Each structure stands twice: as structure tokens, then as C-alpha cells.
Amino acid sequence: MSFKRSIAIYWALVLIPTLIMVVVAFRLLRHEQERISREALELVSERGRAVCETIHITVEGVEDSLSASLATIEPARLVETLVLWERTNPLVRNVFVWQEGAPLRYPVPGMESTVEERRFIRRYDSLFSKRIAWESNRGAFSEEVEAYHGATADTLQKASLKTGEKAKRGRQALFDLARPEKSVAVVAQKLGAAPSRERFQPRSGWIPWFAENRLFLLGWVKVAEQGPVFGVELELMTLLSRLGTDLPRFTEPGTGYALVDGNNEILHLSGDAGNGQAPAAVMNVSPLLPHWQVHVFLDGSGGDKGRGFFIVSLILLAILVAAIVSGGALLTWQAHINKKDALQKTSFVSSVSHELKTPLTSIRMYGELLQSGRVRGPEKVAHYLSVIVAESCRLTRLVNNVLDFSRLEQGRKTYHVDRVDLGALVTAMVELHGIRIRAAGMEPEVILPSAPPMVRTDRDAMEQVVVNIIDNAVKYAAEGKRLKFALTVATEGFCELRISDRGPGIPREHRQRIFDKFHRIDTSLTASKPGSGLGLSIARSIARDLGGDLWFEPVKQGGSAFIVRIKKDE
Numbered sequence: 001m002s003f004k005r006s007i008a009i010y011w012a013l014v015l016i017p018t019l020i021m022v023v024v025a026f027r028l029l030r031h032e033q034e035r036i037s038r039e040a041l042e043l044v045s046e047r048g049r050a051v052c053e054t055i056h057i058t059v060e061g062v063e064d065s066l067s068a069s070l071a072t073i074e075p076a077r078l079v080e081t082l083v084l085w086e087r088t089n090p091l092v093r094n095v096f097v098w099q100e101g102a103p104l105r106y107p108v109p110g111m112e113s114t115v116e117e118r119r120f121i122r123r124y125d126s127l128f129s130k131r132i133a134w135e136s137n138r139g140a141f142s143e144e145v146e147a148y149h150g151a152t153a154d155t156l157q158k159a160s161l162k163t164g165e166k167a168k169r170g171r172q173a174l175f176d177l178a179r180p181e182k183s184v185a186v187v188a189q190k191l192g193a194a195p196s197r198e199r200f201q202p203r204s205g206w207i208p209w210f211a212e213n214r215l216f217l218l219g220w221v222k223v224a225e226q227g228p229v230f231g232v233e234l235e236l237m238t239l240l241s242r243l244g245t246d247l248p249r250f251t252e253p254g255t256g257y258a259l260v261d262g263n264n265e266i267l268h269l270s271g272d273a274g275n276g277q278a279p280a281a282v283m284n285v286s287p288l289l290p291h292w293q294v295h296v297f298l299d300g301s302g303g304d305k306g307r308g309f310f311i312v313s314l315i316l317l318a319i320l321v322a323a324i325v326s327g328g329a330l331l332t333w334q335a336h337i338n339k340k341d342a343l344q345k346t347s348f349v350s351s352v353s354h355e356l357k358t359p360l361t362s363i364r365m366y367g368e369l370l371q372s373g374r375v376r377g378p379e380k381v382a383h384y385l386s387v388i389v390a391e392s393c394r395l396t397r398l399v400n401n402v403l404d405f406s407r408l409e410q411g412r413k414t415y416h417v418d419r420v421d422l423g424a425l426v427t428a429m430v431e432l433h434g435i436r437i438r439a440a441g442m443e444p445e446v447i448l449p450s451a452p453p454m455v456r457t458d459r460d461a462m463e464q465v466v467v468n469i470i471d472n473a474v475k476y477a478a479e480g481k482r483l484k485f486a487l488t489v490a491t492e493g494f495c496e497l498r499i500s501d502r503g504p505g506i507p508r509e510h511r512q513r514i515f516d517k518f519h520r521i522d523t524s525l526t527a528s529k530p531g532s533g534l535g536l537s538i539a540r541s542i543a544r545d546l547g548g549d550l551w552f553e554p555v556k557q558g559g560s561a562f563i564v565r566i567k568k569d570e
């Protein structure tokens with residue numbers, strides 16, 4: 001299977017499951033987000049419903065208490081007691097006594113009544129003129145009164161379970177107000193045996209009344225068949241001031257509960273009203289308070305719980321996908337590097353074998369010629385022998401390079417650093433390789449400073465650096481005819497040996513890469529010359545190991561210069 005094909009299969013195996021995972025995870029997260037948001041709404045709605053229930057219980061308790069108290073009023077002192085209630089009880093706004101077929105007994109219509117009383121009479125005109133029946137609203141009085149004492153205790157208990165201690169106290173205060181006078185209880189006891197009551201089934205009711213663009217609550221009682229209908233109008237402001245405690249005292253951030261009347265005006269607010277936002281849920285408070293509603297607000301952090309979860313999960317999912325993809329990319333990159341390495345090694349083996357073959361063939365050929373004894377003349381013999389020596393030296397250099405390369409790769413190369421006269425070393429090297437250089441058609445030139453410097457280096461290693469550079473010049477820059485060795489003393493504790501030729505030079509894009517192992521410039525010139533692409537890479541590694549460096553500089557007139565930097569011996 002080709003390399004590209006395996007990479008494509010690998011990516012398909014990584015990406016397809018990742019994609020499926022992302023799609024499934026995305027859908028699950030969306031689902032979860034919706035569930036969390038729904039739950040948050042359900043939670044606040046549940047609390048809102050509890051608020052409605054509590055308010056209902058409170059109002060119901062107040063109404064029942066007042067009805068029961070009304071029933072206990074002594075008929076002989078009816079108007080007097082009611083007027084006293086009206087004056088002293090903050091829960092009572094107006095009182096009335098109405099006898100069917102007679103004018104209103106109290107408040108007295110006409111100029112004798114106060115402004116409020118006149119408005120009261122006008123408000124309930126349809127009731128007092130019998131256009132609307134009193135019983136249009138609620139059930140039989142007897143059931144309610146009988147149930148009252150038990151029910152009140154029961155409702156109080158229920159309510160206190162749902163709300164806090166403060167709300168309970170507020171409600172208790174309201175119920176106390178609804179039983180206005182202690183004396184009423186005494187009167188009730190006396191009246192308990194009243195024969196008229198036993199025969200007549202007493203009736204009562206509460207009428208929610210809309211007038212003047214607001215709600216009024218009117219409670220009425222009829223205890224005797226021939227007796228009057230009498231009752232009270234509730235002071236809603238007093239009731240309202242206590243209802244606030246039925247809203248939750250502590251709310252979650254971003255949630256709010258508002259008690260709203262029929263005109264959409266907020267009567268009580270607990271928590272966050274959502275800055276003009278529409279309420280998340282609206283519920284009717286109670287049939288006892290028609291059109292009053294509890295608005296539940298859920299915004300910002302409250303409603304965003306699900307969204308926050310969704311975003312955090314998405315970020316985590318993105319991190320996971322990024323990790324998978326970058327891991328895959330890293331593996332692909334590593335596979336490319338490995339493949340490149342493998343290719344380089346194969347080409348290295350073939351080029352090294354080729355390099356070994358050429359000198360070996362020459363040595364064998366000239367050796368056999370000499371062995372056959374057919375070579376005539378001492379000059380010829382000397383020439384053949386010198387070729388054999390030169391080729392064996394080339395073999396040695398090659399083998400040295402290969403060995404050095406493996407030692408450097410494994411970090412096993414050792415150096416014997418010593419004090420070395422660099423001028424003498426350069427001169428000796430040029431002398432040693434002079435024949436080779438000249439044979440290639442180049443003229444070596446050495447420029448030394450007046451006082452050649454002493455350096456700290458490994459002589460053999462340094463020789464190998466110089467030889468590799470000379471080898472390249474001989475191979476690639478012979479046409480330039482000149483090879484210059486210039487030694488200078490650099491200021492910051494270093495010497496620099498600049499070996500320059502006038503050959504073809506090195507194209508800009510290869511100037512750094514020629515120091516990479518196995519890198520050869522792909523031209524007809526290099527193709528015709530043996531080489532493994534190791535010479536400069538080994539030379540730079542050695543120079544750096546010895547505390548110096550090796551780099552390339554182009555020669556202005558054309559050609560290459562390799563600069564070896566060596567540490568001075570201070």
C-alpha cells in the first residue's frame with residue numbers, strides 16, 4: 001500500500017468517528033441544555049404556584065374569619081358593632097346593613113353619609129337595588145362557619161409549611177384582624193342558643209367587585225330569614241401589605257416573582273423583575289382575587305444555566321476534537337519524517353557504496369597492472385603507486401566520515417582538545433593536499449596573520465573539518481581555479497579560517513540546508529560527482545562541539561566561502 005494511501009486511510013479512521021462523535025455529542029448537549037432550561041423554568045413555576053396557593057390560603061382564611069365574626073354579631077347591636085369595626089379595624093373599609101324591600105339601613109343614603117359612604121353606595125348600587133343576587137358568588141354559610149375553626153387551624157398550618165415564619169406571623173395578624181373584637185366571641189356564645197338561628201340556614205358570601213378600575217372584596221352575611229343582609233368591604237391595602245410576605249424572601253439570581261393586579265401593575269416584587277422582559281410564566285393567583293396574577297421572571301444567569309452548560313461542554317468538546325486532530329497531524333508529520341529518514345538512509349547507503357566502489361576499482365586496477373609486471377619505466381610505476389596511495393587516502397577519508405557520522409549521531413564522538421598552532425596546521429594541510437588540489441586544476445593560496453594564533457582544539461577533528469571543505473572545493477569548484485585559505489584573528493576570543501573558491505557558488509535557498517545531513521544540491525554538477533551529503537553536516541557538528549562554528553558566505557565575484565570559527569587559546 002502506498003504511503004499516501006495509508007495516510008488517507010489513517011485520516012479517514014480518525015476523522016469519521018470523530019465527526020460522528022461530534023454530531024452525536026452536539027445533539028446530546030443540545031438536548032441536555034433544553035432539559036436544564038426546562039427544569040429551571042419548572043422549578044420557578046413550581047415556586048410561583050406555591051406562592052399563589054399561599055396567597056389563596058391567606059385570603060381565604062381572612063374571608064372565612066370575617067364571615068364567622070360577622071355571624072356572631074348580636075342583632076340588636078348590629079349597626080353599632082359594624083360602625084365600630086369600620087372605625088377601628090384596618091381590615092374593614094366599609095360596612096353595610098341592607099334589608100330587602102327597605103332603603104339601605106347603613107350607610108344612610110343621601111346627605112347624611114360621608115363621601116366614601118356615598119361612593120360605596122354607588123359602587124354596589126346593582127346589589128342594593130337587587131339587580132344582582134347576593135348569592136351569585138359563594139356556597140352556603142353554614143358549611144363554612146362549621147368548618148371555620150378547624151379549617152383556619154388547618155390552613156394556617158398548611159400555609160406555614162409553605163412559607164417562612166415571618167409569613168406565618170403576617171397571616172396570623174390578618175386572621176386576628178378578621179376577628180375584630182374579643183367581645184364578639186362573648187356575644188356569639190350568648191347568641192349560640194338563639195332560637196331564630198336554629199330554624200334558618202344562615203347564608204354568606206364574598207363578592208369580588210370591579211369598580212373604579214380596581215378590585216374590591218365585599219363580604220355579606222344573612223343570619224335570619226327576615227333579618228337584614230349585612231357585611232363588610234375589605235380594605236385591600238391592609239390585606240396587600242401583608243401579602244408581600246407570601247412571596248419568596250430569597251430568590252435565585254436571575255429569578256423574580258411579582259404579584260400583579262388586573263391593571264398589570266406590580267403590587268409586590270421579590271427578586272429580579274427581568275428589566276422589562278416578558279415574564280417566563282404567568283399564573284392566576286386565586287379565584288378569590290380575579291385577574292390578579294403572579295408573574296415569574298427567569299432571565300440572565302437563571303435562564304442561562306442550560307446555555308452555560310452547553311457552551312462549557314462545547315468548549316470541552318472542541319478541545320477534545322482539537323487534541324484528536326492535532327495528535328493525528330503529529331503522527332502524520334512523524335510518519336513523513338520517518339519516511340524521509342528512511343529514504344535518506346537508503347540513498348546514503350547507495351551513495352556510500354558508490355563512493356567506496358570508485359577508489360576500490362582504481363586501487364584494484366592499478367595494483368593488478370603493477371602485479372602483472374607489464375608496466376615499463378619507473379615513472380609509470382611511481383604514477384600508478386601514487387594513484388593507489390591517493391585513492392586509499394580517499395577511502396580512508398570516506399570511512400572516517402561514515403564512522404564520524406555514526407559516532408556524532410549517537411553522541412559517542414570524543415575529542416582530545418589540545419593547544420594547537422593553527423597557522424602551522426593550515427600550512428601542513430595545504431601541503432598535504434596540495435597535490436590533490438593542483439591535480440584538480442586549482443592553485444592553493446594561504447594567507448596567515450603576522451603572529452599565527454594558538455587555539456584550543458582537537459587537531460584530528462579540525463583536520464577533518466578542513467579536509468571535508470577541501471574535498472568539496474575539489475569536487476564542485478575546480479573550474480574557479482583558486483582555493484584561498486585566509487586565517488584571521490577575530491576579536492571575541494576566536495580565530496576564523498576562511499576557505500574560499502571561485503566556483504559556481506551555492507544558490508540562496510540551499511545555503512542553510514547544505515549543512516543538513518544527506519542534503520545535496522540537485523544539479524548536473526553534483527550528479528556527476530560522488531557524495532553522500534554528509535561532509536558539511538559532520539564538519540559543522542565538529543566545529544560546534546569544539547566551541548566554534550561553521551557557516552557559508554557567498555563570494556562577491558562568484559564562488560563559495562566556508563568560515564570555520566575556532567576558540568583561541570587565551
Ligand code: ADP
Pocket residue numbers: 468472473476477501503504505506514519520521522526530531532533534535536537560
Ligand atoms: P557531498 O559533497 O557529499 O554531497 P556535503 O555535505 O559535503 O555533501 O555538501 C553538500 C552539498 O553542498 C554538495 O552536494 C554540493 O552540492 C554543495 N557544495 C558544497 N561545497 C560546495 C562548493 N565549494 N561549491 C559548490 N557547491 C558546494
